[in-house]
Amino acid sequence: MACCVWEFTLACNLNCIHCGSSAGRKRDDELTTEEALRLCADLKKTGCLGVALMGGEPFLRKDFWQVAQKIRDLGMELSVITNGAIVDEEIIKKLAPLAPRAVAVSIDAASAELHDKIRGVPGSFDKSRAFINRCLREGLPVSVITTVHKLNLKELAAIREQLKGRKIAWQVQTAGAEGCRFPKELLLDDEEFYSVGVFIEVSRRTQPAGELPLIGAHDLGYNSGILKNISLYGKWEGCQAGVSVLGVRSNGDILGCLAINDDRFLEGNVGKRNVYGLWNDPAAFSYTRNFNKARAGANCLTCGYLEACKGGCNEMSLTKTGVMHNDPCCFYRLEHKLFAEELRNPFKRLWFRLNGLANAGGGAFGKLGGIFGGKR
């Protein structure tokens, strides 16, 4: 197992509109410190290489330091995903000796006004930026995570300008429909969704190497005939839920991936069964581990990429179509939908490939324009 993403608590000090787990109050049955420490040891035994503690807001749990230290003592990498809204010198000072692999902070706009509106609490933008600045001064490896929807799509270029050249990595992801606070009309439509991919590709090509390492989350992209793979993985080999990734809720519920926020796909609970036994159960995570073409939905059934792709991101597939292995938003499908004419004609296709990115925001991508700068 490469990585365990652990919702350390569901308690949160912000009230973000797009929060996929609708965080705010802690769960009534969150793991005790003793159970959390036992889980760390079980993860190590299972071969886990790294643990990402997220929330809610993970720093709200008082035993954060005890558990984080245990993760490091066991030789696993530690990442922390925080909203950065608690600017506490103690936190910064205590993080550095843990040598985290990444301290990821959410920034959703280039202005305080919009960020605070999205995050639901006035002052959160200034606090998160102060947190980032303090972490950078301490030499901590800072990442910024931006979750994109209709409210902030046109902020991307301005956020990029604020981040570049500051030794910050940037992950761009899209909002899903899972959270109960999220108005569904704010979800990106197909063109907007694809334009996030174009933005990432263009930014990568135009920024000097090392100025701003930028990736798309792994539910974004893959099997594009035009863009390079923009996701976390160099090569898309299908959903990693239960393959190299494990998700743990704060009450010990186990899922292949926390993004699959659907109890039908719970594999168990660490209170009833240890992770080692669960992970090594041949019947577990069968939707990814035992994938075969018969499981594919109508969107993917006849696709030439199916064997390797396995029907794309299962969270995206579930929330958009109600079934797994049926992702309607892979770039292979979107390109055939949005650029059918260009892709049918081999000469246009070549021109499109050669010129489309150079003219991003205009030219072949004209219909996607607007997020590459200009008026927000």
Ligand code: SF4
């Ligand atoms: S249509 Fe399905 S199998 Fe084909 S690339 Fe898209 S997600 Fe993958």
Ligand code: SF4
């Ligand atoms: S469900 Fe999507 S986000 Fe989760 S591991 Fe699979 S591809 Fe990644």
